[in-house]
Amino acid sequence: MEHLPPNPERLARARQLMAAAAIDLLVIGPSADFRYFTGRPGHLSERLTALVIERDGPPVLVVPKLEAPLYADLESAFQLVVWADGDDPIAHLVTLVQSTGSRAIAVNDQFWSGFLLQLQDRLPERSFRRASPLLRRLRMAKDTGELALLREASRRTDAAWEYFCAHERLTGRTEREVAARLTELLLAQGLHEVAFCIVASGPNGASPHHETGDRVIQPGDPVVIDFGGSYYGYYSDITRTPVAGEPSSDFADAYEAVLEAQQAAFAAMRPGVPCQDVDRAARQILHEHGYGSYFIHRLGHGVGLTVHEDPYLVEGNDEPLEPGMVVSDEPGIYIPGRWGVRIEDLVVVTEDGAERLNSVSRELLRLP
Structure with missing residues (x-):
C-alpha cells in the first residue's frame, strides 16, 4: 500500500481546535482520520491500534507488536507505545491519560465501542465526547x-x-x-x-x-x-x-x-x-x-x-x-x-x- 508522510501542520491545526473546544486528548482508531494524521490507514482489528494526540504533548501511536514494523519509520514524528499479545492494551491508554492529566477526551467515530467502553469503565472521572465535530472541520476543506x-x-x-x-x-x-x-x-x-x-x-x-x-x-x-x-x-x-x-x-x-x-x-x-x-x-x-x-x-x-x-x-x-x-x-x-x-x-x-x-x-x- 502506498503511503504519504505525516503532515505536522495538521497536528498543529488539530491542537488549535482542541484548545478552542476545551479538549485535552484525542483518541483516534484506524480510519481516514488516522490516515489524515499519520499517512497510513492503520489496521482495524481486535488488536488495539490508536493515535493519541495530547493538546500540549507529543502525539503517541499505540500499536500491537506484530504490526510495529509498519510504523517504525514514523518514530521521528510519533512516540511509539508497543504492546504484545497477552498484554492489556487498554492499560497503556489509561496510563497515557493519567500521565497527561487529561480530563476531557474526544474519540473518533471509528474507535471501536468495545475499546471505548473499557476505557470509560477505567476512567470514570473523565469526560468523553465525539471527536467528529473537530475532525470534520479539519478535513472538509482540502489543502x-x-x-x-x-x-x-x-x-x-x-x-x-x-x-x-x-x-x-x-x-x-x-x-x-x-x-x-x-x-x-x-x-x-x-x-x-x-x-x-x-x-x-x-x-x-x-x-x-x-x-x-x-x-x-x-x-x-x-x-x-x-x-x-x-x-x-x-x-x-x-x-x-x-x-x-x-x-x-x-x-x-x-x-x-x-x-x-x-x-x-x-x-x-x-x-x-x-x-x-x-x-x-x-x-x-x-x-x-x-x-x-x-x-x-x-x-x-x-x-x-x-x-x-x-x-x-x-x-x-x-x-x-x-x-x-x-x-x-x-x-x-x-x-x-x-x-x-x-x-x-x-x-x-x-x-x-x-x-x-x-x-x-x-x-x-x-x-x-
Whole structure:
C-alpha cells in the first residue's frame, strides 16, 4: 500500500481546535482520520491500534507488536507505545491519560465501542465526547496537496473511462463482466485500489446502489455505471449512464433533464452558498420536468480520504460551502421496473466559484 508522510501542520491545526473546544486528548482508531494524521490507514482489528494526540504533548501511536514494523519509520514524528499479545492494551491508554492529566477526551467515530467502553469503565472521572465535530472541520476543506491527489485520482479514472468507451461494448455482456473490465482499466491507470464499480443495467438502474450481478445487457438498455478508486488514499467518484445502442425517446428526455439539473447545481456552487441550496437547484429542475418524485437521494457528498464524508449537499444542511471543499454533483432519475439515469462529477469549490475534477463527456453516450 502506498503511503504519504505525516503532515505536522495538521497536528498543529488539530491542537488549535482542541484548545478552542476545551479538549485535552484525542483518541483516534484506524480510519481516514488516522490516515489524515499519520499517512497510513492503520489496521482495524481486535488488536488495539490508536493515535493519541495530547493538546500540549507529543502525539503517541499505540500499536500491537506484530504490526510495529509498519510504523517504525514514523518514530521521528510519533512516540511509539508497543504492546504484545497477552498484554492489556487498554492499560497503556489509561496510563497515557493519567500521565497527561487529561480530563476531557474526544474519540473518533471509528474507535471501536468495545475499546471505548473499557476505557470509560477505567476512567470514570473523565469526560468523553465525539471527536467528529473537530475532525470534520479539519478535513472538509482540502489543502493544496490533497487537491492535487484528488485531481490525479479523477484524471486517472477519466482516462480509464475514455479507454473503455473507445474499445469496449455493453450489449451481450453481463454487468459483472463490464465491472471486471472497468476495474482492470482503473488499475492499469495506476489507481492503488478500486473502491467500487456499480454496473446497473435496464431495470436494475432504478436502484441507485444496485449490487452488480449477472444480468445480460440488452439492446437499448441504459446502464448506470458508478465507479471510483483511490490514489494515495484520496478517492475518485464518477457516474455515467451510457446506452447499449439506441435509447428510447423517454429515456433521452430524462437524460437531458438530469444533465440540466447537474449543470444547475454546478452553477450554484460557490463559497458562502448553503449546501441545501445546491441540492435545491438540481431538484427544482427535475421538478419542472416532472421527475421530482423520481430523484430519491441527496444531490451529493464530500469526497476525500473516504468516498462519503462531510459536507453533504442535502435539504436541511445550511452549512455554507468553503473554498477547498470537494463534493459530488450527482442528480438522478429512477423509474421502478424500467431504468435509471445518474450523471456524477466531483467538484472543488474555488475562491470565486467551482471547478469540475472530471473532464470526460457528460453527453448521452451510445455504446455498441
